[in-house]
Amino acid sequence: MKKIWNNWLKESIYIFSITYTLVTILNSVLYLVQGYRDDPSGNWHELTRAGIVLIGVTAYELATKIPIKNLSIRSVVVYIPTMGLAFGFIWLNQFIEPLAKSAYRDIFINYTSLFVMVSIAAIIKNNIKQRYTKTGN
Numbered sequence: 001m002k003k004i005w006n007n008w009l010k011e012s013i014y015i016f017s018i019t020y021t022l023v024t025i026l027n028s029v030l031y032l033v034q035g036y037r038d039d040p041s042g043n044w045h046e047l048t049r050a051g052i053v054l055i056g057v058t059a060y061e062l063a064t065k066i067p068i069k070n071l072s073i074r075s076v077v078v079y080i081p082t083m084g085l086a087f088g089f090i091w092l093n094q095f096i097e098p099l100a101k102s103a104y105r106d107i108f109i110n111y112t113s114l115f116v117m118v119s120i121a122a123i124i125k126n127n128i129k130q131r132y133t134k135t136g137n
Contacts, residue, residue: 008061016057020050044097048089052107055086059115063122071126075119079112086111 024046031038059082068074090107093099100106 008065012057012061015060016053019057020053023049023053044093048093051089052086052111055082055089056111056114058082058085060118063119071119071123075115075122079115083108083111083115 027049059078062082063074063078066074066078068077086107087104090099090103093103
């Protein structure tokens with residue numbers, strides 16, 4: 001159990017905590033700039049955000065741990081089930097509170113955009129690492 005904790009669970013909790021905190025602060029600042037003193041979506045919105053961040057952290061952990069060398073194939077293998085999980089999570093939320101008409105479109109655009117940005121960063125990092133290794137520095 002200690003090996004699991006040290007390998008991925010500790011990292012996942014750390015990433016989740018930092019990401020959730022930053023997203024929540026950004027959301028709060030945006031609401032304040034628009035003149036809202038309270039989150040109009042309430043506490044369920046906070047729990048939904050936590051669920052989506054958890055799905056994102058799961059995607060990241062899968063992408064970094066899955067043993068597929070080709071980054072493009074690895075990205076697709078991770079993206080498809082985690083995007084489905086995000087859609088399923090949004091679908092389940094309709095039983096708690098009404099969804100916005102654009103809920104599925106919004107999660108698709110936001111999740112896909114972030115996934116593409118993280119994937120591009122991972123590919124760039126991998127290319128730099130390979131160049132550094134080849135030059136022997």
